[in-house]
Amino acid sequence: MLTLSAVSARYGSVPAISDVSISVGEGEAVGLLGANGAGKSTTLRAISGLIRTTSGSITFLGADLAALPPHKIAELGIAHVPEGRQVFPELTVKENLEVGAYIPSAKADRNRTLELVFGIFPALAERRNQLAGTMSGGEQQMLAVGRGLMLKPRLLMLDEPSLGLAPVVTDATFAKIQEVHAMGTAILLVEQNVSRALGMVQRAYVLESGKVIIQGSSAELANNKQVQAAYLGM
Secondary structure (H helix, E strand, C coil), X not given: CEEEEEEEEEEXXXXXXXXXXXXXCCCCEEEEECCCCCCHHHHHHHHHCCCCEEEEEEEECCEECCCCCHHHHHHCCEEEECCCCCCCCCCEHHHHHHHHCCCHHHHHCHXXXXXXXXXXXXXXXXXXXXXHHHCCHHHHHHHHHHHHHCCCCCEEEEECCCCCCCHHHHHHHHHHHHXXXXXXXXXXXXXXXXXXXXXXXXXXXXXXXXXXXXXXXXHHHHCCXXXXXXXXXX
């Protein structure tokens, strides 16, 4: 479905990722793990077209993403839920969700998708007329995920969904993400909480200093001594 082959990117003259090769299969859940500054968010931004690659290739369902602007990449079926939620605080919950259905194919089916999102996130249905800026962090995170789903994506990319959330709210958020995945949506998850991520994804890649240093199944990484020492406190 999604394939990155030897992808490199930089911010100005500063290298951000180097020779990153990852893949996500149809309906699969894959993790990108690592410490702050490892290149996880940059990888998502490269896929979304928010930062241009300097080498390598990115393909999605056979389409070359390299020369496409972000809105065209979204039209192919890739939704990117950014770090920090980034909801529109002065818009209502319903208006935030409607913004997510901005591409023609999603807009045509917006009302039905809206009801689907409200079914997954009943709390959003109850607060549909509430201003997003007045919601809790956990509610805003659910709204950000719901807004991504309004695109009707084949692939949902999530950047640090547990950031700043209390453990009980993180539990609820991940339960909803798993519910979305169970419906057949492929997931590419960036998450610093490695044990939490490995409990949800089938495979994962560990990035360090912009490079993939380890990859494998969730079970393999959970039992990897290097991963245990660096990320699992073992």
